[in-house]
Amino acid sequence: MSITAAQLQTALGVGAAQKMGVEVLREFGTFGTKQHWYIRGGATYPGRCKFVETTASDNAATQATSVLTAMNASPSF
Secondary structure, X not given: OOOOHHHHHHHHOOOHHHHHOOEEEEEEEEEOOXXXXXXXXXXXXXXXXXXXXXXXXXXXXXXXXXXXXXHHOOOOO
16 A cells, blocks of 8 residues: 655654755655655755655555665766
């Protein structure tokens, strides 16, 4: 089952400390077995915004790990 943008943001971190961190900018929905996101890196990954594809059947914590792995990879858009 797919997760919501709020669930992914919670897994990535929320609250006052998160204001400068990784942020879910856009949820594009589920297509087949994949979910698509547009993520901003904030101060954690300065200058990085990426389209990220995750596995829809994964839970929020696993998808958050996929997002962080993608933020470490190149290229950034």
